[in-house]
Amino acid sequence: MALVPYEEGGGWTARQLHSPWATFHFASRTIRLQQDWRRLGVAAVVWDAAVVLCAYLEMEGIDLRDRSVIELGAGTGLLGIVVTLLGARVTITDRAAALELLESNVQANLPPELHPRAVVKELTWGKDLDNFSPGAFDLILGADIVYLEETFAELLQTLEHLCSERTVILLSCRIRYERDLKFLRMLRERFSVSEVHYDSSKDVHIYKAQRGSRKDDL
Secondary structure (H helix, E strand, C coil), X not given: CCCCCCCCCCHHHHHHHHCCEEEEEECCEEEEEECCHHHHHHXXXXXXXXXXXXXXXXXXXXXXXXXXXXXXXXXXXXXHHHHHHCCCEEEEEECHHHHHHHHHHHHHHCCHXXXXXXXXXXXXXXXXXXXXXXXXXXXXXXXXXXXXXXXXXXXXXXXXXXXXXXXXXXXXXXCCCHHHHHHHHHHHCCCEXXXXXXXXXXXXXXXXXXXXXXXXXX
């Protein structure tokens, strides 16, 4: 979500992040995304956590048809695009500065008949919540959005606003620092949390969270 530089090592990974395009294959389609690291930093590149969550949703055969989904901190839009292709009605959100690139990628990678099912909308965590109906979503998705400690309280406030008792949250992330574990502890104070997948090749975890102790299946 935050439009700040972020260091993720060098070599092939750095070249991938700084490339103006990134290409993926999901939902029987090739998805080609524009990236713009120099202008927007982390909001404008595809991170492994998004790729892993896309693969998890597709490979697990999770039925997303006509589910109401919101993605937080969407960046380039890969996850929201894939979820739309898998049949969901998706609200794809990020901060204002990221929306032009995000909208362009969404429009370029969805067939025209699916455009009405994917809405790009501004959401700054903790600040634009009146524009979103409380508890209106079946599924909340976030990929690599847990890394800036100063955003944790606002992110949790946003999750609580968007959640109903039936809502499932899926957060995909790499645990890089102690502060990332701190967020998980804060999340567990408000939600029932479990780890549902770990990709050892990319060191990415997927956590599922829900209000209370209810365990809905996707």
